[in-house]
Amino acid sequence: MAAAAAASMGVVREVLGPDIVEEVDQPIIDYIANVLADEDFDFGAPDGHGIFEALGELLIDSGCVSSQDHCLQVCSKLCEKFGKHGLVKPKQAVRSLVTPLRMNAGMDDDVAPKKQPEVFEGPLLSSRDKAKIERKKRKDERQREAQYQMHVAEMEALRAGMPPVFVNHNNDGGPAVRDIHMENFSVTVGGRDLIQEATITLAFGRHYGLVGRNGTGKTSFLRAMAMHAIDGIPKNCQILHVEQEVVGDDTIALQCVLNADVERVQLLQEEARLVQQQKDLEIEAEFGQGSGKSKGDLDKDFISKRLEEIYKRLEFIDADAAEARAASILAGLSFTPEMQRKRTKEFSGGWRMRIALARALFIEPDLLLLDEPTNHLDLHAVLWLETYLLKWPKTFIVVSHAREFLNTVVTDILHLHGRKLHAYKGDYDTFERTREEHLKNQQKAFETNEKARSHMQAFIDKFRYNAKRASLVQSRIKALERMEHVDAVVSDPDYKFEFPTPDDRPGPPIISFSDASFGYPGGPTLFKNLNFGIDLDSRIAMVGPNGIGKSTILKLISGDLQPTSGTVFRSPKVRMAVFNQHHVDGLDLTVNPLLYMMRCYPGVPEQKLRAHLGSFGVSGNLALQPMYTLSGGQKSRVAFAKITFKKPHIILLDEPSNHLDLDAVEALIQGLLVFQGGVLMVSHDEHLITGSVDELWVVSEGRVTPFSGTFKDYKKLLKP
Ligand SMILES: Nc1ncnc2c1ncn2[C@@H]1O[C@H](COP(=O)(O)OP(=O)(O)OP(=O)(O)O)[C@@H](O)[C@H]1O
Ligand SMILES: Nc1ncnc2c1ncn2[C@@H]1O[C@H](COP(=O)(O)OP(=O)(O)OP(=O)(O)O)[C@@H](O)[C@H]1O
Structure with missing residues (x-):
């Protein structure tokens, strides 16, 4: 097999030419060579149509060939050369070792492979062959898992190496660090340049919005800054990157935030210890003997002196106000007083992320780096954060794809595009x-x-x-x-979000709630007597505060939950797709998007899955990269591709624009507009809601009520 792979690589190099092989990403070339080296690959001799079917799109997308015609020529040449090297086998009875194993498992009729009958022409796989395939599969899986574990370990080591950031009370004479000048720096990840030779000055007190398309390297840039891996960042500059949720343990949420003031915590602990010692000495003195200045008196003097120092320092750092400040930040982020007293391990990941955000706001570092903070917040909390950040006295950089949020909180924009970083004065619209x-x-x-x-x-x-x-x-x-050369304007490739059109259109009613009530076992009734319907023309956005039950309604609609009384009718012919953050978080990070789709839809031709991934912008090399290397937005698209493959009639979207860049949200809006089915979304993205739906439903106090105004009107009602 190794010899065949080497020979295959030789032929691929020869036919594509060394320049192309150099230019195109190595994993793609390896993949092509490996596919062709498969002993059962059907080349489709004499013209290589088998190669074209299997690899045509990849060859075009990756730039190995310049056009479809060129692609056909290259496939034919590959077929000819492989034949000359004795690598093209006569068409076998069993066309592909893998095909028979993928048959019909969990497939729709519309996605069945067309050439089914041919598969059974010859003898079935021997048990030895099957065992061989299984062994190979397991080996590949082990390799992928090991690579992923290595990546996780690297990331952990990286985080462990980051300088710890706590509240700093030693800046009496003003901030330790003012402007930060980073000159001629580059950021590289996995051998890929994301930023090349950029020069940026962050002026003290200005608020920067970092924007750029998904996967351009915004998170990687923030990480590099937090690690002080960019020249020009002063050593004593406290940089805090809010990227990870706080650890879930027995610490209560409020204390978790307060613990970020290490000096205060230590002073309070010392104070408690000394007060206790003082008490012990008093008891000892009362019951002890001796006269004159004893060792106990000396200790007492020392303790009183130290306590005096501690009280002075606690007063200086305004320790008494800390708790109220921490509590007000948590309250702003929608933590009720009861929640503030709950242990961090009792919170979900999203809420622990909010605690991390609260901690960062409490610390007030020299440079605060926020990565899409609004993703984890409800509209109340977003509006609170806007107000808080507006008054932020120091410098921050926020990555966000929320236009209104950016317009409110930033004074400057940093635009990452084509590996270059440019600074613009003003808000996002400017x-x-x-x-x-x-x-x-x-x-x-x-x-x-x-x-x-x-x-x-x-x-x-x-x-x-x-x-x-x-x-x-x-x-x-x-x-x-x-004459100077002026570069042509290079437009960004257009994004696509193509929701496939269902082939059938089931008649009404599609979904209808009749006096449906619901409460989780042991919990209060969340909804009482809901009555509404959804059909294939519905375009609805649901809004309401966190925890009110919006996701629960989506689950009642999709059938994941059943009403505790009343009925929810679902047409048996209707296909529904649900998109939520769990689908993104639940992706198997060890595999690449294509392999992931092949596992979700076994038996479906690879080309079809590739084309479908492509309709959400996951094409070329991206479809072959392990998913742990994908950015947030790239992972979201994979999740979109997965849930829409079966051509749903109704799409239920829970915060779909989280992680998507502004162009992608635009493409999502366009995609939803042309989609021939019903849409119900939970979102607080003004642009998305305004562009793609025509009904607003407000969820509050156990009811779902249509709202007659616009989203802006609704927002006004919430303004603090
Ligand atoms: N090992 C690797 N090999 C190749 N490419 C990689 C590797 N690791 C990361 N990448 C790529 O580097 C880029 C880094 O993404 P990063 O998360 O910094 O982007 P981003 O601008 O924050 O994206 P988003 O807006 O989607 O969050 C992505 O395009 C990713 O595919
Ligand atoms: N599986 C469950 N068991 C018990 N209680 C639950 C469960 N899931 C959710 N809840 C509770 O039900 C209430 C509604 O939750 P739901 O997730 O539907 O709210 P939401 O409005 O979608 O909130 P968010 O915007 O945070 O997603 C919350 O108080 C939540 O704690």
Whole structure:
């Protein structure tokens, strides 16, 4: 097998050419060579149509070939060369070792492979062959798992190496660090340059919004800063990157936040210890003997002196106010007083993330780095955070894809695009206008430049051999050489969010609630007598505070939960897809998106799965990268691809725009607009709601009520 793989790689290199092999990512070339090295691969001789079927799209997407025609030529050449090397076997009775094993498992009729009958033409796999395949599968799985574990260990080591950040009371003479100047730095992850030779100054007290498409490297940039891995960041600069939730243990939420003030905690502990010692000495003195200055008196003096120092320091650091401050931050982030007294291990991941955010706000580091903070918050908390950040006295960088949030809290935008980082003054809308203007000017300059060049070139070509004009020609040649080159505007590739259209349209009623009530076992009744319906034309957004029960309603609709009384009718013909954060968090990170889809939909031709992943922007190399290397937005798309593959009639979306960049949200809106089915979403993304739905439902106090105003009107009602 190793020899076949080596031979296969040789042929692939020969046919594609060394330049292409150099340019294209190695995993893609390896993948192509491995597919072709498979002893049962059907090349589709003599013209290589088997290769085209299996690898055509990949060859085109990855840039191995320039067009479909070129692709056909390359496939035919590969087939010819593999034949010459004796690697093309005559078509066997069993076409593919894997095909028979994938048959029909959990598939819809519409996704069944077309060439089914051929599979049974020859003898079935021997048990030895099957065992061999199983062994190989297990080996691959072990390898993937080991790679993932290595990645986890690396990340843990990385975090452990980060300087700890606690409340710092030693900045009496003003902040220790003011402006931060990072010059000529690059950020590289997994051998891939994400930022190249950027220079940025973070001016003290300014609030930066870091924007850029999914996967451009925003999180990696923040991580690099938090690790002090970028030159120019002063050593004493306290940088806090809120990336991970706090550990779940027996500490109560309020104390967990207060513990970030290590000096205060230590002073209070020392105070308690000394007071106890003082008491012990008093008891000893009362019942002990001796006169004059005893050792006990000396200790007492020492303790009183130290206690005095401690009280002074506690007063200086305003220790008494700390608890109220921590509690008010937690309250702003929607923690009720009871919740503030709950142990951190009793909270879900999302809430523990909020505690991490509360801790960071409490610490107030020199540079605060927030990565999509609004993802974990309800609208009340988002509005509170906006107000809090507006008054933030120091510098922060926030990665966010929420336009309204950015417009409210930032003074500057850092735009990461094409491995370059550019700073713009103003909020997000200003940035968009400035950039549009800038691109327009660049395009104009490019066109003028090109026109001038072609004029000069035409003159040179025309009079090149004309002795009389030789000097003129020479001067034009020189002028042409001197002319500055203006880069053409490179547009971002268009994003796609294509929800497949269902082939059938079941008649009404689709979903209807009749006097449906619900409460979790042992808990209070969450809803009483709900009456509403959803059909294939519904476009609804549900809003309401955290914990009110929005996700529970989605579960009642999808059938994951049953009403405790009343009925929820679901048409048996209706297919529903549910998207929520659990689908993103629950992805198997050890495999790549394509393999993941192949596991979810066994038996479906690879090409079809690739095409479907592609319709959510997961194409080319991205589909072959292990998922632990994918960014938040990239993982979201994989989850979208997974849930929509079976052509649902109704899509239930729980906070779908979390992690998606602004262009992707735009594409999601467009995708939903053309989708031929019903949509019900839980969201607080103003742009998404305004662009894609026409009904707003408010969930409150056990009821679901249509709201007659716009989302803006609803927001106004909540403003603190
Ligand atoms: N080992 C690796 N090999 C190749 N690419 C990698 C590797 N690890 C990470 N990447 C890529 O590096 C990029 C880093 O993503 P990062 O999370 O920093 O992006 P982001 O801008 O924060 O994205 P998002 O907006 O989706 O959160 C992604 O495109 C990811 O696919
Ligand atoms: N499996 C469960 N068992 C018991 N109680 C639950 C369960 N799931 C949710 N709850 C409780 O039911 C209430 C409603 O939860 P739900 O997740 O539906 O609210 P939500 O409005 O979607 O909140 P969020 O915006 O935080 O997702 C909450 O008080 C929650 O603690």
